[in-house]
Amino acid sequence: MKVNQDIKVSVDAVVFGYESKNNLSVLLIKRGIEPFKGKWALPGGLVMNDESLEEAVERELSEETGITIDYLEQLYTFGTPKRDPRNRVLSVSYFGLVKPNHFNIKADTDAADVQWFHLNEIPKLAFDHQQILDMAHQRLKAKLSYEPIGFDLLSDEFPFSDLENLYMTILEKEIDRRNFRKKMLSFGIIEETNKIEKIGSGRPAKLFKFNKKKFKQLTVNDFHFDIKFV
Amino acid sequence: MKVNQDIKVSVDAVVFGYESKNNLSVLLIKRGIEPFKGKWALPGGLVMNDESLEEAVERELSEETGITIDYLEQLYTFGTPKRDPRNRVLSVSYFGLVKPNHFNIKADTDAADVQWFHLNEIPKLAFDHQQILDMAHQRLKAKLSYEPIGFDLLSDEFPFSDLENLYMTILEKEIDRRNFRKKMLSFGIIEETNKIEKIGSGRPAKLFKFNKKKFKQLTVNDFHFDIKFV
């Protein structure tokens, strides 16, 4: 066994949040130490000896941003030898989503050091973090069509128009409102609540709810969530 | 920066090969050292300081099995603290495919230590390798339907029936021969050669070829390979 290996293991997270139409954002932190001091980067850090990778991500997110995550999955592992200018550091990157009510950044971190960035206003990032972000963005776009992950970017109860706008924003295409609604409802994984949202002008909207339990049930009997639009 | 981290980084590969109908196999090696000495395991090993992860996989595959890989992609990173009973070892696992003509195992490795195992005759594996294998198997099944990776399990020129059988074997379902052929050809990424295979009884079959270049061209103009069957 080769004992002279010198590679550090870190985790990094690309966390997406969605506020409203055309408002998809990513959580970034400003680096306080070299290298890339003062540059923006993905939240993350070295894994501790006794914690799992997921635990490491959640700990770092909590420490650095104070955020609680609603959806988390592994994205990809970046391991080229020179990606960190100091030592060799491998990054197991994660893909995360937060609901609007978890959007807030912890008060006790210096707010200037943590910030949501609109996806088309990303500053130059440290290390290869732009590459990681790009891959996460691709994953988000792809996964939205065949997994019900969009609900982890919305409040528990939402009007249908929010869901439509979310899809249009992320997929960057126009979707027919009526066909979208028809297909979404046809899966039987969205429930109507008896609540009504009456804000702004226009007809008030019924609030809907994603029934995760029902979805899990259906997946057992080889049901596949699949919502694609030209 | 925490400097006391003690985690080793290894790579492991799940390599699939396909011979004929109902003959999907995985490449395994018999471990020569503790822990799990004598048990079967996925080929792999520790990453060297100056090589990329992909280079590490290819090196290990070459050293341990003598095989040349036709398709390779990262699968998942397994990093729970106790997956290796000695030290903490993180495994960046890869998913690989080999064409039948690369099926042969290197002569200078002890043949008893490397072997193809039929997917439903897998022995008890070392570490968490069964879990890795399961994930790779799922990936293979899923990816077959929306990426043209099946061709990396067939010879460069193949009769249509081989392709059909490959799909039926991996997806574990019956597929209508005529509809399958129609849809596959409709993509325009498979070319007819002027060669004919006349082995066994029955009408001799034309040989076909996957046109990778054409496929790459099409993907630029948002073409999506997609072949699903109930």
Added chain:
DNA sequence: TCATTTATGCGTATTTAGAACACAAAGATA
């Protein structure tokens, strides 16, 4: 050698899912 078996190659009707589209309803605004 000629009927039988095996596998390939091509075509067509039927069913299902997707795309395109128009108008009524409920409240806000002025």
Added chain:
DNA sequence: TATCTTTGTGTTCTAAATACGCATAAATGA
């Protein structure tokens, strides 16, 4: 109370998936 805005629903048209039938080209063997 007329107008604006957004929600809510139904129908037609079109394309794709499915389900088949039958002819063809060899190997097999009675």
